[in-house]
Amino acid sequence: MDSARRNFLKIAGLAAAGLTLKPAGNAFGMGVIVPEPDGAAKFDDALSAKRWAMVVDTRKFTAQTRKAAVAACNKAHNVPEIKNPKHAIKWIWEANFKNAFPDLAGPHVPPQVEREPMLVFCNHCDSPPCVRVCPTKATFKRKDGIVTMDFHRCIGCRYCMAACPYGSRSFNYVDPRLHLGQTSVDFPTRTKGVVEKCNFCAERLARGQMPACVEACRNNELIFGDLADPNSSVNQALRQNFTLVRKPELGTQPQVYYII
Amino acid sequence: MYDKGKVITGIVLFVIVFTFPFWINVGKANIAPEPKINPEVAGKVCVEDKAFMKANHMQLLDEWRDSVVRDGNRTYMGGTGRYEMSLTNSCMGCHNNKAQFCDSCHNYISLTPNCWNCHIESKENTNG
Numbered sequence: 253m254d255s256a257r258r259n260f261l262k263i264a265g266l267a268a269a270g271l272t273l274k275p276a277g278n279a280f281g282m283g284v285i286v287p288e289p290d291g292a293a294k295f296d297d298a299l300s301a302k303r304w305a306m307v308v309d310t311r312k313f314t315a316q317t318r319k320a321a322v323a324a325c326n327k328a329h330n331v332p333e334i335k336n337p338k339h340a341i342k343w344i345w346e347a348n349f350k351n352a353f354p355d356l357a358g359p360h361v362p363p364q365v366e367r368e369p370m371l372v373f374c375n376h377c378d379s380p381p382c383v384r385v386c387p388t389k390a391t392f393k394r395k396d397g398i399v400t401m402d403f404h405r406c407i408g409c410r411y412c413m414a415a416c417p418y419g420s421r422s423f424n425y426v427d428p429r430l431h432l433g434q435t436s437v438d439f440p441t442r443t444k445g446v447v448e449k450c451n452f453c454a455e456r457l458a459r460g461q462m463p464a465c466v467e468a469c470r471n472n473e474l475i476f477g478d479l480a481d482p483n484s485s486v487n488q489a490l491r492q493n494f495t496l497v498r499k500p501e502l503g504t505q506p507q508v509y510y511i512i
Numbered sequence: 513m514y515d516k517g518k519v520i521t522g523i524v525l526f527v528i529v530f531t532f533p534f535w536i537n538v539g540k541a542n543i544a545p546e547p548k549i550n551p552e553v554a555g556k557v558c559v560e561d562k563a564f565m566k567a568n569h570m571q572l573l574d575e576w577r578d579s580v581v582r583d584g585n586r587t588y589m590g591g592t593g594r595y596e597m598s599l600t601n602s603c604m605g606c607h608n609n610k611a612q613f614c615d616s617c618h619n620y621i622s623l624t625p626n627c628w629n630c631h632i633e634s635k636e637n638t639n640g
Contacts, residue, residue: 291589443629
């Protein structure tokens with residue numbers, strides 16, 4: 253009698269454990285069919301390059317064209333305008349020479365250079381410290397050199413903001429949608445708690461368009477092209493002019509070049 | 513068995529109390545929602561067939577996301593042709609009635625996808 257009951261309990265226990273196997277397996281994703289995107293491809297008119305780079309011709313800029321370039325970027329990427337400077341979101345903005353090039357700003361800078369601010373934005377470094385420190389690989393460098401972000405993966409730790417020596421990254425301390433007048437449907441907004449920055453308009457290049465800031469400047473103030481192509485407009489500008497990059501001594505190898 | 517009456521009464525009471533949520537709600541189940549398609553797009557074909565989309569749209573969207581963001585591939589070869597992999601522009605282009613289409617099921621199963629924290633619902637709902 254006792255023995256029979258013990259056996260019965262053992263079998264009952266095993267049967268109950270067996271019933272939990274399938275739900276447990278499902279929870280771990282066994283047996284779920286994940287579809288692969290069939291024939292995923294680029295748009296036919298997509299612009300491609302081995303190494304995208306930008307040249308900023310600061311001599312050609314006026315206050316008006318700088319404003320136009322910033323406005324075009326903000327509109328294209330739903331960048332909110334937040335009055336509080338601690339919460340401000342910046343993809344492309346104006347900086348003084350002595351702030352953009354602190355290591356080069358000696359005591360005798362020409363008044364024109366000292367007075368006129370210049371446009372600064374993400375340098376899309378060849379050796380980007382933000383990518384190195386990102387714990388979730390939300391920030392990554394594409395094969396064509398663009399340092400961009402997967403906002404879905406950003407956990408808002410802000411390591412990248414500490415790592416970037418150019419202040420090119422902004423954190424959404426508040427819901428950006430509260431500070432957006434108009435929204436552009438071609439680009440998502442961000443949510444509170446993620447970091448964002450310039451992406452060299454990867455979404456526009458994919459459709460065959462030049463970056464929004466480049467398009468807003470009609471007089472070749474911003475030159476965008478493939479650094480790997482010797483005949484590209486970028487390489488021509490680099491051959492004909494003496495250019496600077498920001499904080500080269502840090503070894504980040506910035507790919508935004510400035511003609512002063 | 514000692515105290516047979518008390519034990520059996522106890523067991524019966526326990527079963528009644530334990531199953532209370534089930535039998536009190538018998539027949540009261542909310543009717544499963546029928547997501548509504550916009551009349552103007554009726555007859556158009558989705559990127560995959562209805563049964564597949566019903567079961568797998570969330571995995572499909574995740575694959576689209578990774579493909580677009582990571583690989584820069586922005587078009588998808590669907591059942592009847594090439595589609596842009598875009599929630600706002602492709603999916604919501606036809607299913608522009610989020611409340612009757614997406615929300616009806618998601619609310620029914622008490623699910624809050626965070627897609628729309630960032631992605632814009634549809635062209636109709638924007639100012640620009």
